[in-house]
Amino acid sequence: xxxxxxxxxxxxxxxxxxxxxxxxxxxxxxxxxxxxxxxxxxxxxxxxxxxxxxxxxxxxxxxxxxxxxxxxxxxxxxxxxxxxxxxxxxxxxxxxxxxxxxxxxxxxxxxxxxxxxxxxxxxxxxxxxxxxxxxxxxxxxxxxxxxxxxxxxxxxxxxxxxxxxxxxxxxxxxxxxxxxxxxxxxxxxxxxxxxxxxxxxxxxxxxxxxxxxxxxxxxxxxxxxxxxxxxxxxxxxxxxxxxxxxxxxxxxxxxxxxxxxxxxxxxxxxxxxxxxxxxxxxxxxxxxxxxxxxxxxxxxxxxxxxxxxxxxxxxxxxxxxxxxxxxxxxxxxxxxxxxxxxxxxxxxxxxxxxxxxxxxxxxxxxxxxxxxxxxxxxxxxx
Numbered sequence: 582x583x584x585x586x587x588x589x590x591x592x593x594x595x596x597x598x599x600x601x602x603x604x605x606x607x608x609x610x611x612x613x614x615x616x617x618x619x620x621x622x623x624x625x626x627x628x629x630x631x632x633x634x635x636x637x638x639x640x641x642x643x644x645x646x647x648x649x650x651x652x653x654x655x656x657x658x659x660x661x662x663x664x665x666x667x668x669x670x671x672x673x674x675x676x677x678x679x680x681x682x683x684x685x686x687x688x689x690x691x692x693x694x695x696x697x698x699x700x701x702x703x704x705x706x707x708x709x710x711x712x713x714x715x716x717x718x719x720x721x722x723x724x725x726x727x728x729x730x731x732x733x734x735x736x737x738x739x740x741x742x743x744x745x746x747x748x749x750x751x752x753x754x755x756x757x758x759x760x761x762x763x764x765x766x767x768x769x770x771x772x773x774x775x776x777x778x779x780x781x782x783x784x785x786x787x788x789x790x791x792x793x794x795x796x797x798x799x800x801x802x803x804x805x806x807x808x809x810x811x812x813x814x815x816x817x818x819x820x821x822x823x824x825x826x827x828x829x830x831x832x833x834x835x836x837x838x839x840x841x842x843x844x845x846x847x848x849x850x851x852x853x854x855x856x857x858x859x860x861x862x863x864x865x866x867x868x869x870x871x872x873x874x875x876x877x878x879x880x881x882x883x884x885x886x887x888x889x890x891x892x893x894x895x896x897x898x899x900x901x902x903x904x905x906x907x908x909x910x911x912x913x914x915x916x917x918x919x920x921x922x923x924x925x926x927x928x929x930x931x932x933x934x935x936x937x938x939x940x941x942x943x944x945x946x947x948x949x950x951x952x953x954x955x956x957x958x959x960x961x962x963x
Contacts (some may be wrong), residue, residue: 583830586803586913587615587679587729589955592774593794594782596625596737603629604735606954607637609644610957613681616644617798620674621692621735625792632670636661640676650678654688655713661690662714672893675733677798680686681727687731689719693739693753696732696760697723698770698799703732703760705753715814730770730799732760737791738777751784770799803913805831810878811920811963812839812944822848822963827871832908837878839938841867863900874908876901882943883936885909889950914957917944921962 595602603622608615620636622629636657643653654676664671673691687695687706690713695706708719723732740750756777763776774795781793807829823844827833835841842907845852848871855866863884864877886904896903909915914963919941937944948958 584803584805584914585681585683585800586957588771588797588799588801589615589617589866590771590774590797590799591794592778593735593792594778594789596789596792600958602629602794603633604737604791605630605633605637606794606796608955609639609641610952610955612957612959615798616650616676616678616680617733617796618674618676618691618793619733619735619794619796620672621737621794622670622672628670629672629792632664632672633674635650635670636672636674640674649687650686654690654718655770658690658713658716658718662716663715673736677731677733679798679800683725683727684801685721685723685725685731687719687721687733691717693736694719695721695733696734696753696757698730698732698760698764699726701764703757703764703939705757706731725800727800727802730773730797732756732773732777733796733798733944734777735792735794737789738795739792740782740791741781742786743790745784745786747784751781770797773797804911805829805916806834806908806912807831807916807918808834808836809840809918809920809950810836810882810944812837812843812922818963819843820847822918822920829916830917831914831916832912833871834876834905834908835867835869836876836881836905838865838867840878841869841872841875844872844953845869849945863897863902866901872902876905877907879937879940879943881905882940882947883938886938886947886950889947909951912956915948915951915959917948917958917960919960919962920945 589608593602593604597852603625605620607618618637618640620633622632639657640653675689675692677687679685694708696703697706706721708721710719739753743750774797778793809826841852850870853868864881867875869875885906951958
């Protein structure tokens with residue numbers, strides 16, 4: 582089965598322009614799940630922002646320390662119930678987790694119910710509701726298939742228009758009715774948050790009375806690239822490592838001449854260097870049957886890292902650095918296969934003089950760049 586990617590689009594605005602938003606959105610990507618947190622701090626401005634950040638950070642910390650989703654949720658609900666009684670920063674929240682097979686769990690605390698879009702039609706997510714301490718909590722479990730989407734929002738959206746011609750505000754049912762009209766007209770999922778938020782502000786008669794946040798979470802087939810760089814630490818594992826890499830779903834890229842020779846040897850294919858390659862800046866390009874790109878190792882990875890935040894319009898179009906940069910820019914998931922064997926060339930003082938960072942360090946730095954752009958990154962060492 583191919584990789585299913587979860588896209589996340591956010592649109593939000595503060596009650597007062599220029600002030601911090603009291604709603605905070607965070608997401609966590611792992612191999613097994615994507616988790617999205619929307620926290621809505623009481624009130625608005627800095628105090629609300631602090632409360633929402635505190636809740637989101639606490640949930641993130643608990644989940645990263647192997648507490649289950651429900652354990653994490655209930656611990657934070659308990660903290661917020663105590664906060665409400667003691668007049669300290671308080672926030673309500675939604676946490677949605679989508680597993681790699683599409684199974685979804687949504688847990689809510691005093692916040693509007695989520696909306697599900699299937700077959701271009703929006704409905705309110707079925708929810709089991711109850712109380713914990715004195716707070717109202719809800720739970721939903723269902724399957725999100727490629728082409729489906731979720732919409733979660735703060736109450737600045739569902740209460741839009743409250744006291745301005747709408748006795749109960751816009752309400753979730755009103756948002757769904759509006760959204761279905763937009764879906765009929767062909768609106769794309771990525772545009773939904775901005776469209777809903779804009780309509781909410783219209784219903785506030787142009788004067789926002791609360792922070793407004795809308796998040797769309799949608800599922801689609803993802804693009805994957807696998808990068809093998811560096812020989813395995815133990816030579817006897819060469820064959821199984823090459824097999825695992827070669828059988829991985831997605832594009833196959835080798836960064837490293839020695840690594841390429843290992844793959845060629847273990848697959849029985851011929852490694853060829855590009856002929857008449859004259860360039861003093863970018864690395865040499867190779868060809869190996871079955872691979873989508875083969876180039877030098879640390880130098881290529883360093884150059885891609887260095888240009889990541891630059892204007893790349895002037896890059897040489899016939900460069901492996903440009904090719905690798907272009908591929909990494911458009912994929913959703915990057916799997917690094919990193920060999921731990923030491924490369925004697927990396928000890929050469931000229932590498933340090935040129936500012937070339939070693940293979941393992943540069944992979945980790947590049948992974949951070951990719952994760953900041955919402956991509957899922959895995960690193961496996963051999």
